[in-house]
Amino acid sequence: MSLYLCVDCGGSKTSAVICDSSGEIKGRALGGPSNFAYLGLDNFKEAVKTAVSNALKTCISPPSIEPVPLPSSTPLFAAAWLGVSGVDSQAAIDKLTPPLSELLGIPPGPRLIVCNDAHLLAAPLQIHEDVHSAVTVIAGTGGIVVSFVEGEHGSLKEMGRVGGWGWILGDEGGGFHVGREAVRQILTRSDTASVEGPPPKTILEEEGKKTLVDRILEHFGVHDVYELLTVIHLPDPLPGGVQILDPNLPEYARIVREKRLSQLAPLVFTSAFDDGDPLALKILRTTSSMLVDQICIVLRPGAPKAVDPSDGVICFGGSLAGVDKYRQLILDQLKERGFEFKYIEFVDDAAAVGAKGLAKTAKNS
Template identity: 60%
Template sequence: MSLHLCVDCGGSKTSAVICDSSGTILGRALGGPSNFAYLGIAAFTDAVRVAVSNALKTCVSPPSIEPVSLPPSSEIFATVWFGISGVDSPAAVVNASNGLSALLNVPVGPRLIVANDTHLLAAPLRLHPDISHAIAAIAGTGSCVVSFKQTPVGTLEELARTGGWGWILGDEGGGFHVGRETLRQILLDDNRASLGGTKPAPSSLKEKILARFGVEGVENAPEVLPVVHLPEPSLTANEMPDVPSYLLVAREKRLSQLAPLVFDAAFNEGDPFALKVLRICAHALAEQIALLSREEGEDPALKPRGVRARESVLCFGGSLVGVEKYRDIVLEELEGMGHVFKYVEFVDDAAAVGAAGLA
């Protein structure tokens, strides 16, 4: 009963960290995707089981060869904190809590904390005693923005949230949005070209994106549409070895997996088209953050739970805003909207921060 577990569950990976009562990390492991809304309770708990079991395995010195099991008859962890992508409602919290309680044999209650993954990001608020408010903005595979205030006893109280609606309805500024906006801008340029006049400037990114989907030449850009809209795959690469890889992933992944190409073209090649796409996406994420903020001089009665940027910390998390140049564009867009935060932090290891906080 001296171990503390924190698990950061996201759309791309699961990060499990275990520490002792002094806050020293004893074990950690990564697992596959564990977005609760996408997977459902059975697949979600299985993804958590694998990550936690492997993290326990690394606690053994030397590491054991066989994965450590999670015996239902024993209590391994004193406290557990889960930050879960896709847990966005009280009902989702209850469902996830019940499944995790059964998996880890930790009773639902104060020893088992289950919340959205943005809660883990707000931990830096405790590092700045001169402020009491924070906005946590996640932009990885998906996106979500949540505001918090620190209570007199040091706990975090959620004030408001926006986004976190998944790839069909939102994910502004996240990986799916970047991929979708890239294809949208390629097709818009094709539409403009059909009107005659000046042709868009050449872009290496356009060629790479279209070639990924088996389309040769920007003049054939509309040919990408049938590929993007094909139904979810029903077979695996082993069953269809000659089928292009983009046809064997879920529709959401067909677009979210384009983000690394866009970032490379923008920040390593200086491709103007790629930079334009990222500014559009960064602006959308900045709008989400601004929605939870209150402008200088704005009547508090109009947004009583709004956070004043100059008296708050903005906590970023996720793979996309982990890229400093992209983060800077988001901050530039926010400044243009009149929101400059007193502190800006990037939390690159939310599970480790959460585990130490539990201890």
């Protein structure tokens, strides 16, 4: 049996899916984080090895209790596609390819594809036969936009890429951006009120209901908006976790700064879409608008490598893009700017879609 492997290597988890030549999923498993830029080569390789080995266990009937050893003396996969967060250059791909080739028993070349994880989301381009381009939009913890057209033998050819610079430099539209924008707008509102006086009360405040400000202050266990400055700027926990054992430390001090902000995104979404908090809605319109700015770059009419949305599919991925109302904010703003796609997809299982696309490409080549 010819088996095809796809591994989605993300900042929070690793998803490995194995399918046969017909596209039927035969095995799958989840593992821990595998962002190459954050983990380094050895830890990344171990995360992939564990996820793939556990996925192979589920291919056996009945499923094996013991992990399937990698590499195997007998080649296990006809082809493999690894989409890796933190792989942002050809140099990184070149560094990863030899150890992955050794791990999986697949020689470097067309049967072993190593790329950024955003590429996996473009697999619907291989499935829809009446479109010729795809734009992938990730809005999860981070954010990135990548455009593609069909390459040779059903492969994907990258045309443009915008964003994906990581939390320090960007990640527009993602969870970190939402959390940071929430704190920024809360502080801006307080700064303005110090000069102009407090703004009129919102309906939520008049009804005594919990606002986004209430939720965030409660989340961190503080009582004043300006205490958020201390919360956010407190250094990351020391390596080794010694200070984490200190019972006198507040909970937020045990969490790295990136997560202190990205974990605020669910609070903003709840306040915006469940409670109708105007401040939360303003925050999400701001973050989604900046993501739309990035999408529009790969659609720019007249640009040599721009793609045509009317003949393409937009493929969303990530936890934030999985929220219908947030995704609709993005689509509405694209429409306002004159861009509408032929198909709209949300890929909630990129590894599965990637494995099926890999099998279909092999079948058609």
